[in-house]
Amino acid sequence: MPPPVKADPEKVAQVILGESVGDGPRGMEFVASVLATRAKRRGTTLEQEALRSALNERGVRVYQFTAAGRPDLAEFAQAQPQLLQDAARLIAQDAMQPTYVPSYPNIEHYVTKGLFRQRDTLPSTHWLHKMDAVGTIGSHVALQQKSRPGRK
Secondary structure, eight states: OOOOOOOHHHHHHHHHHHHHTSSHHHHHHEEEEEHHHHHHHHHHHHHHHHHEEOOOOOEEEEEEGGGGOTHHHHHHHHHHHHHHHHHHHHHHHHTTSSSSSOOOOOOEEEEHHHHHGGGGGGGSSSSGEEEEEEEEEEEEEEEEEEOOOOOO
């Protein structure tokens, strides 16, 4: 049996940094919290969630976390101030621990403020129409699934 694959906190840190660039450590913690919440619900690792992708209807690979799809992600992360690189690494390492408690529990989705403002221009079947805004963190809008009538 092959040895287990060791998780790569550097890749997770790069995705966290790429997703939250300009939002500082608070934004990084928000992204890590979303990753951890998704991973826990789906029974996956943070790295698997950070790199999750699929082919869309046109056959184009899309990533749940846009930064993960950047071909230059490693170079982009390396070009950021050392302080932010270090913060992203620490946040990623912390979030990868089994004892990690997300700072934003129950939040599994977010979009940029710009995309949220444009949601009415999206097709009625777009997933964003099934979400309610529950707050903002930096340049992102935190989302939760809309409540269904008669359901608590």
